[in-house]
Amino acid sequence: MTRRSGLHVLTSVEVTVTNRCNMRCRHCAVGETLALKEPDRVPLSLLFDRLDEVSTLQTLSITGGEPSENLTTLAEYVLPILQYARRRGLRTQVNTNLTFELDRYRGIAPLVDVLHISWNYTGPADFHRIAWGHGREHVLPAASAKIYERIRTNAAALAAEGIFVSAESMVNAETAPHLGRLNRMIREMGCRRHEVHPMYPADWAADLPILDKAEFRRAVNRFLDERDPELWTLFGTFPFLPCSADPADQALLERVRRAPNISVRNCPDGRNRVNINAFTGDIFVTDFAEIPALGNIWTGQIGSAFDIWQTHAAFAPYNCYCPAAHCTGPNLLVAHMYHPGVDFRDRKAVG
Numbered sequence: 001m002t003r004r005s006g007l008h009v010l011t012s013v014e015v016t017v018t019n020r021c022n023m024r025c026r027h028c029a030v031g032e033t034l035a036l037k038e039p040d041r042v043p044l045s046l047l048f049d050r051l052d053e054v055s056t057l058q059t060l061s062i063t064g065g066e067p068s069e070n071l072t073t074l075a076e077y078v079l080p081i082l083q084y085a086r087r088r089g090l091r092t093q094v095n096t097n098l099t100f101e102l103d104r105y106r107g108i109a110p111l112v113d114v115l116h117i118s119w120n121y122t123g124p125a126d127f128h129r130i131a132w133g134h135g136r137e138h139v140l141p142a143a144s145a146k147i148y149e150r151i152r153t154n155a156a157a158l159a160a161e162g163i164f165v166s167a168e169s170m171v172n173a174e175t176a177p178h179l180g181r182l183n184r185m186i187r188e189m190g191c192r193r194h195e196v197h198p199m200y201p202a203d204w205a206a207d208l209p210i211l212d213k214a215e216f217r218r219a220v221n222r223f224l225d226e227r228d229p230e231l232w233t234l235f236g237t238f239p240f241l242p243c244s245a246d247p248a249d250q251a252l253l254e255r256v257r258r259a260p261n262i263s264v265r266n267c268p269d270g271r272n273r274v275n276i277n278a279f280t281g282d283i284f285v286t287d288f289a290e291i292p293a294l295g296n297i298w299t300g301q302i303g304s305a306f307d308i309w310q311t312h313a314a315f316a317p318y319n320c321y322c323p324a325a326h327c328t329g330p331n332l333l334v335a336h337m338y339h340p341g342v343d344f345r346d347r348k349a350v351g
């Protein structure tokens with residue numbers, strides 16, 4: 001839907017509204033940008049003027065840091081962006097850790113289509129180890145357990161009120177054996193979607209052990225055996241691509257195709273989405289890639305930055321498209337991890 005007349009169309013913008021977060025997750029892919037103090041943000045009027053110029057825009061997402069960490073930010077920056085999106089009829093997603101009091105989320109929930117959380121923990125001990133693993137190791141287990149419970153009760157309460165809560169698990173060596181269990185916990189919380197992604201080996205996660213492709217495939221097969229098929233599973237940045245010459249990859253793709261309630265999402269980064277940093281106005285391909293800014297909303301249009309990426313040398317080997325497979329090519333980080341050196345322009349979907 002976002003590739004027309006042979007070209008990608010910019011339909012989605014993500015805004016990084018804060019670099020602050022109360023947590024310090026071991027695997028955080030934006031890790032080093034997390035800060036205690038923040039500079040001023042670009043004026044909302046400028047942001048809205050630039051968004052107005054994107055006539056093809058359909059969705060807007062808000063990310064951080066933790067967008068709900070500061071009440072002033074929530075009321076004076078996040079809420080007006082959501083109101084703008086509502087006025088324009090855009091669909092919205094807010095990425096949040098749901099660790100604060102429920103009313104914080106109730107205040108924005110009517111304007112949000114999807115509240116999106118991370119869920120990688122089989123219990124409070126797991127949460128304590130992972131959630132404070134990078135600089136807040138002093139958080140006591142009892143305090144951590146309260147926060148763990150609050151995420152669960154907040155998610156359940158919001159879901160019970162009809163809010164679409166989505167939870168994402170990353171696949172790495174630690175979570176791989178537990179993905180089915182995580183899926184059932186997510187269902188119990190009332191979430192309506194379980195996103196499953198590879199761990200991005202960026203920033204703080206860069207030194208965590210990654211799975212090789214065969215291990216990843218085994219993890220997905222086990223997950224498919226154990227998951228609750230009533231809950232929508234969304235695979236994002238899936239490393240198994242329709243052009244793979246490996247029969248085991250093709251068998252997995254076929255299994256995924258036949259299974260109920262599963263979608264495989266194409267990678268949006270730079271294909272139909274860009275990220276805007278609300279402090280600098282810089283426009284990026286994603287919020288954590290190491291590609292320098294493509295433009296800045298103080299000086300240029302969002303669409304111009306998107307256009308720069310379409311002909312960028314770093315994108316060229318991955319800028320492929322196989323309409324029969326509805327595939328628009330791999331995610332950059334995942335391609336570097338699982339398909340080093342491959343120029344996907346030389347490949348074609350099998351079958």
Ligand code: SF4
Nearest residue numbers: 243320322327329347
């Ligand atoms: S679009 Fe690219 S990644 Fe997808 S099947 Fe075709 S060649 Fe492979």
